[in-house]
Amino acid sequence: MEMNNRKHSPTLVVEAPLAALMLLFQYIYTATQHVTRTSHSRFEALLRDGKIADVQVVARSPAD
Numbered sequence: 001m002e003m004n005n006r007k008h009s010p011t012l013v014v015e016a017p018l019a020a021l022m023l024l025f026q027y028i029y030t031a032t033q034h035v036t037r038t039s040h041s042r043f044e045a046l047l048r049d050g051k052i053a054d055v056q057v058v059a060r061s062p063a064d
Helices: 010-031 038-050
Strands: none
Touching: none
């Protein structure tokens, strides 16, 4: 019987660890993001004190 001598694809050797590394960086990035809901008056006070680094505004749902 003749053996099929297939070698592993060299791209898989590079792509698999690269994909794992990208997932690790994505996890670290999302884990370090801190989101806090706050009132408008508290927001204004934090803004006045220079403690606001980033703002994301979202619409409130009726359940809020």
